[in-house]
Amino acid sequence: MNLKNPKLLIISENPVSDFLESINPENLEFVFTYDVCSSLTDGIEKICSTPYDLVLHINNHSFDPDFSSIGEITSTAPEIPLIIVSDLEDQKITSEALRQGAQDCLVHGQFDIRLLNRAIWYAIERKKTERDREVQKAFFQQLFEKSPLAIVIVDNKDKVVAINHGFTQMFQFKQDEIRGLKINDLIVPKYLKEEATSLSADSLQGSIVYADTIRKRKDGWLVDVSVLGSPIKLQNEKLGVYGMYTDITTRKKTERALQKSEEKFRRFVEGSFDIIYEINNHGRITYAAPNIERITGYSSYEILGKPISDFLFEEQFSGKRMRDILKNFLSGKSLVGFESRVMNKSGDISYVEINATPIYEDGKVIGSQGIIRDITRRKATEKLLLTKTMELEAANQELESFSYSVSHDLRAPIRHIAGFITLMKKNLGDDIDKKIMRYINLIAESAKKMGDLIDDLLGFSRMSRAEMTKIEFDPGILIKELIDEMKPECENRNIHWKVSPLIKIYGDPVLMRQVFFNLLSNAIKYTSTRQRAVIEIKNIDSDPDNNIISIKDNGVGFDEKYADKLFGVFQRLHDKDEFEGTGIGLAIVKRIIIRHGGEVRAESKINSGSNFFISLPKKK
Amino acid sequence: MAAWKFKRILFAEDSENDVELTLEALDEYKLANSVDVVQDGEEALDYLLRRGKYEDRPDENPVVILLDLKMPKLDGLDVLRKIKEHDKLKNIPVVILTSSKLEEDIVRSYNLGANGYVVKPVDFIEFVEAIKKIGAYWVLSNEPPPAGRAMK
Structure with missing residues (x-):
């Protein structure tokens, strides 16, 4: 564009030379070059093909009273400035021409070449400024309209000036229904009014404000939003505020879930x-x-x-x-x-x-x-346990020394009584009173009995204290050995042994040998009155956790109502004249089985045999 | 029978009853007169080492020592330890003769070098049998180590 010498298109029905002469009586130089068209149609065509700097339209009012030609020109070439020359002086016509997009409207007869030259420059400049402003506006408009953010522009009274498409999408309001209404009355939930008011005030005062908050849709639904409020100023005049809203529902949902999970784990940790x-x-x-x-x-x-x-x-x-x-x-x-x-x-x-x-x-x-x-309490318990263990050890120690004194100190006087009674008998010879002889024999017997009791008691306490070494072994072998050993006692007896193969047991072989010895000798002893003794040893499987062995005889049996006494120390259910013994054997059996974590019990009826059951926990 | 009088038995026992019963038993083999009785452990050591009232005893070790365990002052195990530690005495056979059936006593006695351990039976007849056997074996059958000298 040559602004020193702009190129014009003059549209005029009448000859242009007449017009130019009429405004240039002094024959001054034109600042422009020009093409001429005599009709609007030609003009439009020319505008399309040639880049003119300005269109000068010399209009005849009678020809185009409502300036429809202006619209045609500006819509064809919106970037080209336009000056109308009217043959009528009418304020209304001038205003209409400017409104339709002309840069100037001159009236025939009221200007000369100088004025026209100036009007041309002004029009070009004005068009250029206008154009720049429109571009700026377009930039803004597109940003505003196409933004995914919900944007509202409010004036300095908080009233809605404009909203964008995003705003309508987010809050459901259309521009027409809310323009001029106070924004905080529209989208702020009641309980957040105060916060919203202060946000608006702050940003109107010139601050950019951010907040994550909640806003309300037209239908009342609440939306989590992030708000950015930014002031709009023209020089120092506070025009209003931009409000920009981002939907943060998803983020908030994640945050809430995270917070909930955090709270849950915090409760675990802190609780x-x-x-x-x-x-x-x-x-x-x-x-x-x-x-x-x-x-x-x-x-x-x-x-x-x-x-x-x-x-x-x-x-x-x-x-x-x-x-x-x-x-x-x-x-x-x-x-x-x-x-x-x-x-x-x-x-x-x-x-x-x-x-x-x-x-x-x-x-x-x-x-x-x-x-x-x-673990203070656990430690205290451990300490208590340790003390108790030590006390127990001390008590055991005491028991040992008691055993020693039983073994040594009590046995000695009994031995002396027995000894001297025997010597006395020997010295008295055969020639003594029968009554005295009977007394002497009774004393001797009692002394022997006492000695046996002491020995048995010692044996019992030894079994209780002996160390246990548990292994898995076949009790059948043990029982076979014991039966062999007891053969001398079984001489002149008719004993039928029925020993089934036995499941391995888990226990101390030495102690278990004592158990079987005591039970088998009992069986032998209490079947002594039978013509044919039957002693049967077998497993009873009725318990998945324990091995149960039954030792059954056909002996004299006992009354079951005394069964609980059977396993007590020195408890006897038979007359000593009938069967010998101190009554320690079953007490030892019970003690050993209990030390193995097992149980022993007996079933019997008088004269129809006894059945002893020992139950030992299986090896885990 | 010239050597006979030197075959002494040392019997350490604090109970007079036991002494009497034991001597009675040994007398079955006419051994009672060969027995020297001491009442406690210290006296036993005095006898063996010829101290105090045994200063004038002939320098001859007994053929066997019958030792009770529970005695006043030094007990049987202490005496046994001292005997077996002593070069001149350690070869003398020592038989523990006691009422105690405790396993610990038996084990400790053998650990200290006892040559026998006899529990006095309650029954007198059995007791006599036991004592007779001890006497017969240690005094009559067994050949004692050379008198008064320890083997090096």
Whole structure:
């Protein structure tokens, strides 16, 4: 475009030379060159093919009274400035021409060449400015309209000036229904009015304000939004505010889910009886559940950042030991069942057990997290148990010395009585009173009986204290050996042994030998009155956890109502004249079986035999 | 029978009743006169080492020592330990003669070097049998180590 010498298209029905002469009586130079068309149709065609700097339309009012030609020209070439020359002087006509897009409207006879030259330059300049403004406006308009954000423009009274498509989509309002209404009356839930008002005020004052908040749709539905309020100013005049809204429902939903999950795990951590903590690789506490106050007396906030070793009360713990433990952590080792002590604010000591695992970040150990368990009560119980065990050991010791004194001190006088009575009998010779002889014999018998009782009692206490070494073995072999050993006792007896193959038992072979010996000798003893004794040994399988062995005889049996007395020390259900014995055998059986964790019981009827059942736990 | 009088039996026993019953039993083999009785462990050591009232005893070890376990002052196990530690005495056969059937006593006695362990039976007839056997074996059958000298 040559602005020094712009190129015009003059559209005129009448000859242009007449017009130009009429405005240039002094024959001055034109600032422009020009083409001429005599009709609007030709003009439009020319405009399309040639880039003119301006169109000068010399209009005849009678020809185009309502300026429809202006619209045609401006719509064909909106970038080309247009000057109308009217043959009528009418304010209305002028205004209409400008409104339709002309840059100027001159009236015939009221201007000369100078004025026209100036009008041409002005029109070109004005068009250019107008055009720039339109481009700017288009830039803004597109941004405003096409933005995915919901945007509202309000004036400085908070009233809606414009909304974009995004706003309608988000809040369901159409521009026409809300223009001029106060924005905060439209989309702010009642309980957030105050917050919204202050946001509006702040941004009107010139601040850019952000907020994550909640807004209301036309249908009342609440939407999570992020709001950006930004002031609109023209020089110093506060025109209004932009409000831009982003839908953050999804983000909020995720955040809420995250928060819920965080709360859940926090409840686990904080509600746990154990204390959950975290330390960094310098041993400083980076997290401690609030219940740490219970054992340290310090709140979890007070404790943050302090070395964990400060709270562990262990003389040897600080310094090197702590460094060793930290080293372990850094090499990725875990701490399992580490016992220590904690001293609280007021100096009380609790026992704790710590289990911890290292925390990795990018393959490097950056700290450790673990749980501290208060084991003070367990420790107290352990201590009590230890005391009790020691007391028990002391009691056992006492029992040993009692046994010793029974063995030595009680046996001696009995032996002396027996000895001297025998000597007395010998010295008196045969020639003594029968009554005295009977007394002497009774004393001797009693002494012997007492000696036997003492020996049995010692045997019983020995069985109770003997060490147990449990192995798995076949009791059948043991029983066979015992039957062989007892052959001398069975001489002149008709005994039918029925020994079935037996399942292996788990027990101490020496003690179990005693059990079978006592049960078998009982069976032999109490069948002695039978012409043909039958002694049967077999497994009874009725219990998945225990081995049950039955030892059954066809002897004299016993009255079952005394069954509970059967296994007591020195308890006898038979007359000693009938069957010998001190009544210690079954007591020893019961003691040994109980020490194996098993049970023994008996079934019987007078004169129809006895059946003894021993039940031993299977090897686990 | 010239050597006979040197065949002494040392019997350490604090119970007078036991002494009497034991001597009675040994007398069956006419051994009662060969027995020297001491009442406690210390006296037993005095006898063996010829100290105090045994200073003038001939320098001859007994052929066997019958040792009770439970005695005042030094008990049987202490005496046994001292005998077996002593070069001049350690070859003398020692038979523990006691009322105690405790396994610990039996084990400890053998560990200290006892040559026998006899539990006194309650029944006198059995008791006599036991004592007779001891006497017959250790005094009559067994050849004692050369008198007063220990083997090096």
